[in-house]
Every structure is written in structure tokens, then in C-alpha cells.
Amino acid sequence: MVISTVLRKLEGKLAKNVTDIGLIFAVFMLREKLSINKRKPMEALQNRNLTWQQLFSEDEWLHFMARICKPIVEGGQELACIGDMHIAAKLQKLISSKTSLSLYARVSDIDAAFNDIVILEKDPKKVEAIVKALLENSLTMSASVHFKMDVKGCANRSLAKHDIFKNIDFYSSRYNSQEFDNLYEDSLKVVEKKCQVRDAQFLLQALENVRYVDGGIFEFGSYRGHSGWLLSEYCVRKGISKPLRLFDMFSHFPEESLGLDKMWNDTHFVDFEHIKTMFLPYQNVSLVQGDFTETYKKYRNEAIALALVDCDSYRAVDYLLHFMLPSVTEGGIILFEDYGHEPCAGVRIAVDDFVQKNSRNYKSFFCAYSGMFMLIKNTVDGC
Numbered sequence: 289m290v291i292s293t294v295l296r297k298l299e300g301k302l303a304k305n306v307t308d309i310g311l312i313f314a315v316f317m318l319r320e321k322l323s324i325n326k327r328k329p330m331e332a333l334q335n336r337n338l339t340w341q342q343l344f345s346e347d348e349w350l351h352f353m354a355r356i357c358k359p360i361v362e363g364g365q366e367l368a369c370i371g372d373m374h375i376a377a378k379l380q381k382l383i384s385s386k387t388s389l390s391l392y393a394r395v396s397d398i399d400a401a402f403n404d405i406v407i408l409e410k411d412p413k414k415v416e417a418i419v420k421a422l423l424e425n426s427l428t429m430s431a432s433v434h435f436k437m438d439v440k441g442c443a444n445r446s447l448a449k450h451d452i453f454k455n456i457d458f459y460s461s462r463y464n465s466q467e468f469d470n471l472y473e474d475s476l477k478v479v480e481k482k483c484q485v486r487d488a489q490f491l492l493q494a495l496e497n498v499r500y501v502d503g504g505i506f507e508f509g510s511y512r513g514h515s516g517w518l519l520s521e522y523c524v525r526k527g528i529s530k531p532l533r534l535f536d537m538f539s540h541f542p543e544e545s546l547g548l549d550k551m552w553n554d555t556h557f558v559d560f561e562h563i564k565t566m567f568l569p570y571q572n573v574s575l576v577q578g579d580f581t582e583t584y585k586k587y588r589n590e591a592i593a594l595a596l597v598d599c600d601s602y603r604a605v606d607y608l609l610h611f612m613l614p615s616v617t618e619g620g621i622i623l624f625e626d627y628g629h630e631p632c633a634g635v636r637i638a639v640d641d642f643v644q645k646n647s648r649n650y651k652s653f654f655c656a657y658s659g660m661f662m663l664i665k666n667t668v669d670g671c
């Protein structure tokens with residue numbers, strides 16, 4: 289009785305100590321975590337491809353905007369800002385330039401033409417509303433638009449907070465196959481990686497689903513051919529005999545004049561001779577070189593079972609929504625690869641506008657797994 293009382297007391301003491309150690313450890317971990325988040329914003333942003341990165345704090349966002357603005361004002365350009373005067377004042381301080389920023393509360397207040405416009409707002413819905421207003425205003429539509437959204441703090445807050453799955457744990461006996469893995473690995477032996485593995489999974493499932501739908505496979509935006517090669521090789525391996533047309537400049541991104549799309553100018557350089565050699569073994573494949581808002585006209589009478597739209601710009605996506613979609617067969621699928629990518633606000637604006645006006649004719653689906661957006665053309669009876 290006496291011994292057990294002593295043991296219980298000791299146990300209690302130990303437990304208390306263990307709790308203390310646990311507490312100290314927890315505090316240590318918290319401090320570590322906090323010190324990570326407290327790294328200097330500029331340091332944290334260095335050497336990263338900023339456009340595609342998520343930002344962590346208000347400070348980082350502001351420094352990011354300053355990094356965009358500084359070279360513009362230092363180059364002697366006048367810079368228009370849309371947003372709040374307090375943020376503009378902080379930005380002005382960070383840029384530390386004598387040239388003062390021209391601040392406007394709303395797009396409709398802008399009374400002069402600018403080469404560059406910066407959006408001092410990070411809520412995605414607000415940014416997209418401003419971008420839309422800029423596109424619709426003849427005074428602002430050609431100005432390069434600069435923004436950085438905080439998508440993490442918006443639409444998928446509950447996903448980030450509550451999601452317990454590691455995405456690779458999802459399983460389907462139909463689609464988690466060695467065949468897919470082999471195909472993807474093989475693609476990387478012949479072509480530079482560009483089509484991410486999640487996109488490839490989504491794309492090839494879509495292809496499988498239109499096997500019996502009339503029409504060919506059309507890709508708008510092929511670049512160095514990764515997704516095009518996956519589509520071509522999948523058709524061979526799975527015995528799908530559909531024509532496959534790949535549309536691209538196959539040289540560089542077309543020169544864009546709309547401000548929102550200007551960020552793509554002078555990117556996506558391609559060696560067309562190499563691409564031609566790569567697709568030589570595939571008899572069903574044709575490469576259509578040039579701006580497809582021109583080259584597609586020749587193919588408008590051809591039925592489409594699957595369209596992959598991977599062309600980044602508002603201009604091109606808006607064109608395809610109006611001129612390519614009528615050729616899609618009922619039950620056919622259209623995939624918008626760039627839809628979910630934060631910088632591709634133009635793709636979202638074009639697609640969302642279209643879906644709002646045409647929801648009766650299409651089923652629509654946003655895949656958080658890959659960021660792709662899918663439209664399926666309804667049959668006449670609406671199914």
C-alpha cells in the first residue's frame with residue numbers, strides 16, 4: 289500500500305516532467321516555425337520563379353509588388369496603381385523612387401494611357417474584377433497588368449485546413465495502372481517535361497472517355513510536344529484511331545497586344561525541326577504551325593471529340609470558346625489546362641464568362657487535383 293502510493297506519486301512527478309519536456313519541445317518547435325516564417329521577405333523571395341509561387345505574408349506580397357514596380361519606375365515609366373492609398377504609400381516607400389506612383393481607386397477613374405498598371409489587391413475575386421474592368425476599357429486594355437493573388441487564403445481554405453489525404457493515396461483499379469506509369473516515364477525519355485503528371489492523368493482519362501465520340505483530338509498549345517506526345521503514344525498503345533492535330537506557333541509565343549497577355553511575350557521558344565522529327569512516327573498526327581486564331585479557320589468543319597486548350601492567354605482562349613466549341617461533338621470534352629493556375633486570370637475570366645452564358649449546353653467541372661477545368665458538351669436532350 290505504502291509502496292504503491294510512493295510509485296503513484298513518482299509516476300505523477302514523472303508524468304509532469306514528461307509533460308514539461310513535451311511543452312518545452314512544443315515551444316521549441318513553435319519558435320523554429322515562427323523563425324522560418326519571420327525570414328526577411330526579400331531573402332525568402334530570392335531565386336524563385338515568383339510568378340508561380342504562393343506568398344506567405346502581407347510583407348512578402350508587398351515586397352513582391354515592389355520588385356515588379358521598381359524596374360518600371362526606374363526605367364522612367366509612369367506607373368498606374370489601382371487600390372488603396374495606404375498600400376500605395378507603403379509601396380512607394382519600398383520602391384524608394386522619386387517618381388510618384390499614379391494612384392486610382394477604380395479603373396473607371398483612370399484618365400490617361402499607361403504602359404503598366406499594378407493592382408494593389410490580392411483577393412483573387414477582387415483582382416479578377418479589376419482585370420476584367422481593365423480589359424473592357426479602351427484606355428487600359430493594352431497596358432501590361434501586374435498582380436499577385438493570394439489564392440491560398442481564399443477559395444480552398446477549407447481544403448488546406450481539413451484535407452487529410454495525401455493525393456497519391458487515391459486509388460482506382462481502372463486508372464492507377466502500370467501502363468500509365470510506363471507511358472509517362474517513356475515520355476520523359478523523348479520530350480522535355482511540361483505536362484505534369486496530374487494533368488497527364490486527367491488528360492488521358494478524358495481521351496479514354498471520348499474513344500467512341502465522333503471527331504478528332506485537337507490540341508491548342510503544344511510547345512515542345514509533351515502533352516502531344518502523350519496523346520499520340522496513348523492512341524498507339526490503346527488502339528485509338530483518331531486524327532490528332534497539334535496547333536502552335538512552334539517558334540515562340542505569339543506577340544500579344546492585350547495588356548493582360550503581354551507577360552507571355554518572348555517566351556516559349558521551340559525548335560520546330562526537332563518537333564517534326566519527334567512526331568514523324570505518328571501517322572495520325574499533324575502539326576499546324578502559326579497563330580491558331582488564323583490557322584484553325586481551315587479546320588473549322590472538322591468534328592472534335594477532345595480539345596486540350598493549353599495556351600495561357602485570354603485572347604486565344606476567348607477565340608477558341610467562340611469559334612472552336614461549335615465543332616465539338618455532343619459528349620465531347622474540352623479541357624482548359626491553365627484554368628487553375630493563379631497567374632492565368634485571363635483564362636479563368638474567359639472560361640467563367642462563357643460558362644455563365646452557356647451553362648445549359650455544357651457540364652462543367654473544376655479539378656482541384658490538377659487545376660484543369662473541363663467542359664462536356666451536352667447532347668440535344670440536355671444529358
Ligand SMILES: C[S@@+](CC[C@H](N)C(=O)[O-])C[C@H]1O[C@@H](n2cnc3c(N)ncnc32)[C@H](O)[C@@H]1O
Nearest residue numbers: 482483509510511514515536537541579580599
Ligand atoms: C503552356 S504551353 C503548352 C504546353 C504543352 N501543352 C505541353 O504539354 O508541353 C503554351 C503554348 O501555347 C502556344 N500558344 C499560345 N497562344 C497561341 C496562339 N494564339 N497560336 C499558336 N500558339 C499559341 C505558345 O506558343 C506555347 O507554346
